[in-house]
Amino acid sequence: MPDTIRQIRPFVSAVLLTLLGAALGACSGGDFGRTRESMRSDDMHRWLGAEVTASVGLRPSQFQLTDEERQLRDLAYPLIEPPLSRPAWKSVFGDYKALPSPWRQKVVFDRTMYGRTLIDEPHRSHSSRYAQLIEDVRNDTTRFEPFFASAIRVIDLDKKRNASMARVSALSPKEREDAVERMQENSLIIQWVQQCLEQRVSSYRWALERLVIQAPDGMAADADRLIGELAAQTANPPVQAQPPYGRAVISKG
Known part of the structure; x- marks a missing residue:
């Protein structure tokens, strides 16, 4: 019997190590909706500029991102990614993907x-659906001010960049093109976020209306108030990106 036990122990240990490795591998994608570390980089959202310019027939700038421009893109992505667009299991694995610009046909x-x-996902009660809606609206409201504070700084610096080009000695055509393209990028990213905020308000209102008729609850008043606050902020952003590009965004529903 002791010999048998000694033979079994290495096998059991190997199985346990295999299971532990699989568990750790599953966690490598990140947890709590965070992007896996292997996907992170200082310029992980640089693609926003290339996507938004290409969608309107422009070219992205080849200049390196400034700290302010990088922060603008980092703050833009959570407002561009549609809420509840990732299933829970994908959030656990840190799913991250590029998104199409609203100017794509x-x-x-x-x-x-x-x-x-929101309604189709399994929930313990309708109250939890209201709670999810309220949390999503609050998150957007919380993100609003930091993003537009960043946008104000970037636009202000772009104005200075534009004014400085006339005084730069021996400015090459390529340098001028890259400077103009970067200013266009920044403006379009801000407009992209503005459009997404308008869409989110519309989506939240539709969701609340359906929740109210399916499961009336006192929490609806709180949700309605928060959506109204976000709508007011969205309708009066602290900065308007110029020049505005046509809003050829198809909507249904």
Whole structure:
């Protein structure tokens, strides 16, 4: 019997190590919706500029991002990514993907998507659905001020950049092009966020209306108040990116 036990122990240890390795591997994607570390980099959101300029027939700048421009893109992504767009299991694995600009012809905004996802996802009660809606609206409200504070700084610096070009000695055509393209990038990213905020308000209202008729609850008043606050902020942003590009955004629902 002791010999048998000694033979079994290495096998059991190997199995346990294999299971532990698999568990750790599953966690490598990040937890609590965070992006896996291997996906992180200082310029992980640089693609926003390339995507938004390409979608309107412009070229992205080849200049390196400044600290302010990098922060603008980092703060923009959470407001661009649609709420509830990632299933819970994907959030656990830190799913991260590039998103199409709203100027892409194939992009269709469905204001019902958020509400249908919220209602269809398993919840312990309708109260938890209201709580999720309230949390999402609050998150957007919290992100609003930091993003637009960053946008104000970037636009102010772009104005100085534009004024300085006339005084730069021996400015090459390529340098001028890259400077202009970077200013266009920054402006378009801000407009992208503005459009997404308008869409989010529309989606939240649709979701709340459906929750109210399916499961009336006192929490609806809190949700309605918060959506109203976000709508007021969105309708009066502290900065307007110029020049505005046509809002050829298809909507349904």
